[in-house]
Amino acid sequence: MVSKFHLQAIANVVEYQAQNHGDFxxxxxxxxxxxxxxxxxxxxxxxxxxxSLSDYTRREHCHAMxxxxxxxxxxxxxxxxxxxxxxxxxxxxxxxxxxxKLINGGDSIEAGWMAGEKGCINTECPGYVEVNEDFxxxxxxxxxxxxxAPWVIYLIIEKQHDGNWGLSVVGTNGTVISLGYWPKxxxxxxxxxxxxxxxxxxxxxxxxxxxxxxxxxxxxATYTSHTSAYIFKVEVTNENYHIVQPYDIEKEADxxxxxxxxxxxxxxxxxxxxxxxxxxxxxxxxxx
Numbered sequence: 104m105v106s107k108f109h110l111q112a113i114a115n116v117v118e119y120q121a122q123n124h125g126d127f128x129x130x131x132x133x134x135x136x137x138x139x140x141x142x143x144x145x146x147x148x149x150x151x152x153x154x155s156l157s158d159y160t161r162r163e164h165c166h167a168m169x170x171x172x173x174x175x176x177x178x179x180x181x182x183x184x185x186x187x188x189x190x191x192x193x194x195x196x197x198x199x200x201x202x203x204k205l206i207n208g209g210d211s212i213e214a215g216w217m218a219g220e221k222g223c224i225n226t227e228c229p230g231y232v233e234v235n236e237d238f239x240x241x242x243x244x245x246x247x248x249x250x251x252a253p254w255v256i257y258l259i260i261e262k263q264h265d266g267n268w269g270l271s272v273v274g275t276n277g278t279v280i281s282l283g284y285w286p287k288x289x290x291x292x293x294x295x296x297x298x299x300x301x302x303x304x305x306x307x308x309x310x311x312x313x314x315x316x317x318x319x320x321x322x323x324a325t326y327t328s329h330t331s332a333y334i335f336k337v338e339v340t341n342e343n344y345h346i347v348q349p350y351d352i353e354k355e356a357d358x359x360x361x362x363x364x365x366x367x368x369x370x371x372x373x374x375x376x377x378x379x380x381x382x383x384x385x386x387x388x389x390x391x
Contacts (some may be wrong), residue, residue, distance in 0.1 A: 173298070365380075
């Protein structure tokens, strides 16, 4: 199963933290070990002083992610990223996910993990073609538990030379394993390339009828791999099929009092581009 891949990159994450970088650099930035990190911004009023009940209005759709800035002239032939897998708390008809997504106009494809009601998203719906029965999608995954070694999945979406968009997973030994593809006949605006890419978390709360579900690990992003969900080794395939660091990136947290995102940027070595995301959902604890 895909869920059984403890990536080699995990060893690199642990090694990075051990090299006096603290928890992905936070302790190395000056805070005492064992203390609670608090984001400070001297240029504007603290979010804590500005929180009101209206900030906690229920939302149907929320994101906490990084993405390339929208530009129809950009041409991306794919993306790849490694992400921690989690089991956020959701209620009936809700879902919460971590995913990578490629977009061009009205066309989009995405892959990742999801907790909750899936609807017409998984392989039971027409369109996506599965080619590897040893690695079925839609299966129950092992997930990360705070305080233990994380479960990670390393996914690749890339346009194939036959015009189809392929989905692959990277195994512990670095082997790229093909899982399936989206046929080129499905697309109208993403036939040639994607013009924008997203990486991060998303929740759906239909009709905003219930309290917000958790996202990621159920904790807000705090630059700490011990508690926060994170995505690393974020890369894009450019129009020349070169795998490069993502560029012209922006953060998006459209329900920031529920869910946050902290972008660490490109780190030296195997970690690559790293960011943290997530949140407690319906909570009045702004640092939880």
